[in-house]
Amino acid sequence: MKNALLLLAVLLLAACGSGATDTASGGGEAPAVADAANGETVYLNTCASCHGADALGVDGLGKALAGSSFVADASEADLVALITTGRPSSDPANSTGVDMPPKGGNPSLSEQSIRDVVAYLKTLD
Numbered sequence: 001m002k003n004a005l006l007l008l009a010v011l012l013l014a015a016c017g018s019g020a021t022d023t024a025s026g027g028g029e030a031p032a033v034a035d036a037a038n039g040e041t042v043y044l045n046t047c048a049s050c051h052g053a054d055a056l057g058v059d060g061l062g063k064a065l066a067g068s069s070f071v072a073d074a075s076e077a078d079l080v081a082l083i084t085t086g087r088p089s090s091d092p093a094n095s096t097g098v099d100m101p102p103k104g105g106n107p108s109l110s111e112q113s114i115r116d117v118v119a120y121l122k123t124l125d
């Protein structure tokens with residue numbers, strides 16, 4: 001009886017494990033955890049035009065994000081919030097006089113995509 005319960009537990013764990021993998025690779029449902037690889041795709045599609053494909057910034061557009069102490073020091077939740085609302089040039093925290101648009105100017109960006117892009121940015125510090 002004890003062994004049967006143990007077997008059941010192992011089977012359930014295995015089922016959960018494969019389910020999570022299917023979700024991540026299937027690309028249909030959003031995975032529960034932030035996915036830096038997907039974040040890189042989001043970055044290249046939505047952010048690279050201003051921040052550069054290498055995330056080193058573009059003069060007169062976006063700031064450098066790679067090696068940025070701001071990105072390194074901010075919590076993931078703070079970065080998600082900043083990216084979601086942007087930082088207009090009227091914001092006292094704005095240092096360039098150029099708008100950071102909400103969601104990088106892509107209103108269709110999901111919260112999951114934003115969490116993924118934050119996970120990607122955190123790999124660049």
Ligand code: HEC
Pocket residue numbers: 043046047048049050051061062063064065068070071079082083087093094095096097098099100101103104105117
């Ligand atoms: C239209 C250009 C533009 C796009 C597109 C854009 N940004 Fe920005 N972003 C900016 C500008 C300009 C700033 C600097 C604002 C300031 O002066 O504080 C900025 C600032 C930031 C900052 C804060 C950096 C710091 O050191 O204060 C982060 C993080 C950031 N952007 C992430 C992103 C992400 C992630 C995307 C894509 C989802 C994105 N941005 C898309 C223009 C852009």
